[in-house]
Amino acid sequence: MAELSLVSGSVGLITLQSPPVNALSAAVRRGIVDTMQRAVSDPKVRSVVICGQNGVFCGGADIREFGSTMTGPPLVPMIHAIEAADKPVVAAIEGSALGGGLELALGCHYRISHAKARLGLPEVTLGLLPAAGGSQRLPRLIGVPAALDLITTGRHVTAAEALKLGFVDQVTDQNTVEAAVQFALSVVGQSLESRRISSLPCPCPVDVDALFEGVMQRVRQSARGAIAPVACVQAVRAAATLPYAQGMQREQELMATLFTSGQARALQYCFFSQRAVSRWSMPSGARWDTCKPKPVTKAAVIGLGTMGRGITVALAQAGLSVVAVETQPQQLKAGQRAVSDMLERAAQRLGVPSAVQGVRYSQELQAVADAHLVIEAVFEDMALKEQLFKQLSSICKPDTLLCTNTSALDIDHLASQTHRPQQVVGMHFFAPAHVMKLLEVVYGPRSAPQAVATAMALGKRMGKVSVAVGNCRGFVGNRMLMPYVEEALFLLEEGATPETVDHALEEFGFPMGVFRMSDLSGLDVGWRVRKAAGLVEPGKMSRVRQGRRYSPLGDLLCEQGRFGQKTGQGWYLYETPGSREARPDPWLHSFLEEYRARQGLVSRRIDSQEVQERCLYALINEGFNILQESIAAGPEDIDMIYVFGYGWPRHRGGPMFYASQVGLPRVLQRLEHYQQLHPDVPHLQPSSLLWRLVSSGSPPIHRWREVIRKPHSAL
Numbered sequence: 224m225a226e227l228s229l230v231s232g233s234v235g236l237i238t239l240q241s242p243p244v245n246a247l248s249a250a251v252r253r254g255i256v257d258t259m260q261r262a263v264s265d266p267k268v269r270s271v272v273i274c275g276q277n278g279v280f281c282g283g284a285d286i287r288e289f290g291s292t293m294t295g296p297p298l299v300p301m302i303h304a305i306e307a308a309d310k311p312v313v314a315a316i317e318g319s320a321l322g323g324g325l326e327l328a329l330g331c332h333y334r335i336s337h338a339k340a341r342l343g344l345p346e347v348t349l350g351l352l353p354a355a356g357g358s359q360r361l362p363r364l365i366g367v368p369a370a371l372d373l374i375t376t377g378r379h380v381t382a383a384e385a386l387k388l389g390f391v392d393q394v395t396d397q398n399t400v401e402a403a404v405q406f407a408l409s410v411v412g413q414s415l416e417s418r419r420i421s422s423l424p425c426p427c428p429v430d431v432d433a434l435f436e437g438v439m440q441r442v443r444q445s446a447r448g449a450i451a452p453v454a455c456v457q458a459v460r461a462a463a464t465l466p467y468a469q470g471m472q473r474e475q476e477l478m479a480t481l482f483t484s485g486q487a488r489a490l491q492y493c494f495f496s497q498r499a500v501s502r503w504s505m506p507s508g509a510r511w512d513t514c515k516p517k518p519v520t521k522a523a524v525i526g527l528g529t530m531g532r533g534i535t536v537a538l539a540q541a542g543l544s545v546v547a548v549e550t551q552p553q554q555l556k557a558g559q560r561a562v563s564d565m566l567e568r569a570a571q572r573l574g575v576p577s578a579v580q581g582v583r584y585s586q587e588l589q590a591v592a593d594a595h596l597v598i599e600a601v602f603e604d605m606a607l608k609e610q611l612f613k614q615l616s617s618i619c620k621p622d623t624l625l626c627t628n629t630s631a632l633d634i635d636h637l638a639s640q641t642h643r644p645q646q647v648v649g650m651h652f653f654a655p656a657h658v659m660k661l662l663e664v665v666y667g668p669r670s671a672p673q674a675v676a677t678a679m680a681l682g683k684r685m686g687k688v689s690v691a692v693g694n695c696r697g698f699v700g701n702r703m704l705m706p707y708v709e710e711a712l713f714l715l716e717e718g719a720t721p722e723t724v725d726h727a728l729e730e731f732g733f734p735m736g737v738f739r740m741s742d743l744s745g746l747d748v749g750w751r752v753r754k755a756a757g758l759v760e761p762g763k764m765s766r767v768r769q770g771r772r773y774s775p776l777g778d779l780l781c782e783q784g785r786f787g788q789k790t791g792q793g794w795y796l797y798e799t800p801g802s803r804e805a806r807p808d809p810w811l812h813s814f815l816e817e818y819r820a821r822q823g824l825v826s827r828r829i830d831s832q833e834v835q836e837r838c839l840y841a842l843i844n845e846g847f848n849i850l851q852e853s854i855a856a857g858p859e860d861i862d863m864i865y866v867f868g869y870g871w872p873r874h875r876g877g878p879m880f881y882a883s884q885v886g887l888p889r890v891l892q893r894l895e896h897y898q899q900l901h902p903d904v905p906h907l908q909p910s911s912l913l914w915r916l917v918s919s920g921s922p923p924i925h926r927w928r929e930v931i932r933k934p935h936s937a938l
């Protein structure tokens with residue numbers, strides 16, 4: 224929908240009307256074509272301004288339409304008609320001009336932007352490329368290198384940067400539409416030839432081949448198997464080397480290869496899932512739209528170790544007044560210094576005032592008494608946390624929320640240490656807490672829905688992707704990680720090496736394989752968790768613990784002080800303790816051979832397919848158990864946890880989406896296959912929910928919740 228009105232006597236004002244972001248749906252495109260034709264043919268109209276309703280110019284093509292047959296006027300000729308108009312057309316950009324929205328503006332002869340607007344061509348983040356002329360017009364306007372950067376990264380830029388780059392003509396902090404109308408009045412009668420970007424030559428870099436080879440190499444490396452960034456480079460290359468019309472044809476050809484790709488579907492699923500997880504629900508029926516969060520302006524953090532420092536920074540950057548408590552004077556001093564440095568550096572980088580003044584420090588627990596919300600990030604020890612929750616329960620006001628950053632301990636047990644279990648939830652951040660986007664909000668059986676609502680709202684305010692999950696061992700992320708890590712260890716026992724396992728997982732798209740990741744986070748972290756679970760028997764080689772198969776390989780390395788990067792030795796060798804470059808370790812290879820010989824294991828060749836299937840399907844299977852138990856409300860919750868917290872490649876959609884793409888019958892069949900080979904490994908036993916989904920005809924992922932909700936016999 225678009226509306227045409229005459230303003231200031233001779234300006235035709237076209238307003239896009241499709242809340243919330245005026246996406247270019249079929250109806251909006253039809254409205255633009257109709258209103259443009261009327262504006263061009265109306266003699267009273269001497270210039271045109273295009274703007275968006277509700278302070279948003281346009282969020283691009285309507286992503287919801289991608290799954291169905293496209294109807295209505297196509298974008299490319301619509302924009303060509305605007306560019307070809309013989310009356311000046313000015314885009315009044317407020318809020319966002321993204322994707323097709325910016326391409327629409329690039330079809331206009333002038334662009335006036337509000338200072339707070341965000342502009343960009345983020346199609347690559349949806350597995351696509353700018354296919355309404357953006358890959359051909361932007362390079363002509365701002366040059367090839369700058370266009371390559373914006374199109375291959377999909378990053379949003381400020382109006383100030385857009386002005387500097389040259390694709391907006393004016394920036395205002397006043398009324399943008401008014402400024403655009405005045406501008407449109409001022410350019411009536413001026414020649415438009417040089418304002419039709421498609422007719423401009425593309426400024427070609429001296430050695431165009433070298434430039435594109437260099438960019439393509441970099442893009443392929445960082446893409447880790449994603450196809451859209453590669454196609455984006457090829458489209459911009461067409462702009463640099465072909466006349467406009469041929470370049471446009473190349474753009475459309477490349478888009479056709481992406482539009483129906485599995486990766487595009489996965490990335491668009493992630494787009495909507497990232498928004499869907501904020502609409503949380505609990506098994507009790509409590510939901511995001513029935514529980515009002517409590518206001519939180521004063522927060523407290525207890526423990527200024529690595530996690531406590533990151534959480535303090537994230538809270539301060541979100542504008543809260545924070546009191547950080549650390550009882551150890553040395554640790555308090557070091558923590559205060561680290562937090563101040565991080566806040567100063569971030570302020571410089573973002574060009575905003577620093578939030579250092581918003582943080583107070585204390586050695587006294589009493590200092591948290593008037594906080595609205597307290598997050599403890601002390602050492603991961605149950606006895607220590609029990610003691611702390613008892614103290615907080617008497618120090619804090621009755622309605623103060625008590626949150627724990629534990630990554631595995633029982634939330635409900637900690638709640639039982641207080642007089643207000645309903646006010647206790649987990650807020651599980653991921654290291655570094657001021658950088659990682661994911662926040663697991665963990666509710667126990669006695670957590671009040673308003674406590675969940677408040678923690679979720681605070682997560683959103685901190686710029687986190689917050690996912691509400693139920694209390695169980697390891698919550699969602701770490702619980703699914705256990706079978707993934709165990710399968711990797713079993714594969715070493717059967718003949719693989721850390722290099723071959725990691726290569727297969729990095730080939731799949733993970734930034735780091737399981738063994739490099741383990742060396743980074745420290746083998747001793749998992750060792751402590753296994754000890755707490757009673758699984759570790761120092762020096763023992765037995766491969767059955769608590770009635771199931773167990774690999775003591777990790778324990779044996781830890782007993783030799785091989786904790787990974789921090790000790791310079793782990794599954795790999797490092798130049799010095801703390802260095803990051805992993806090198807294959809001949810000692811570890813002979814250690815594995817000796818271990819197999821002592822265990823009577825016969826080594827065999829293991830290919831990438833088996834590594835990927837066993838590690839990923841075991842993880843996915845645990846995901847089905849989690850859905851079955853309603854620990855997670857839907858597959859989107861699990862997928863966003865893995866995409867934003869565990870490096871699951873976004874172009875693979877997340878573990879559950881990936882399973883739906885592979886095909887549930889295939890996942891089931893492969894799990895059964897490996898379970899027959901390894902009957903002593905319970906986590907290969909297919910989840911009953913997986914069975915049920917397959918026997919219900921493997922419905923598409925957006926319909927899994929119906930099957931999950933349907934009453935069923937446990938048999």
Ligand SMILES: C[C@H](O)[C@H](C)C(=O)SCCNC(=O)CCNC(=O)[C@H](O)C(C)(C)COP(=O)([O-])OP(=O)([O-])OC[C@H]1O[C@@H](n2cnc3c(N)ncnc32)[C@H](O)[C@@H]1OP(=O)([O-])[O-]
Nearest residue numbers: 246282283284285286287319321322323345353354355498
């Ligand atoms: C040819 C052409 O070359 C190609 C092919 C394309 O153009 S491809 C498309 C390229 N465009 C994009 O990649 C921009 C995508 N959007 C955004 O980045 C953000 O939305 C935003 C604009 C910066 C606003 O952020 P926000 O935080 O204020 O609100 P929100 O919660 O995100 O969004 C508010 C609501 O609007 C929905 N929404 C947003 N953009 C949409 C879009 N382009 N299509 C359909 N729905 C959209 C969103 O799902 C949510 O719905 P619901 O969850 O409420 O039901």
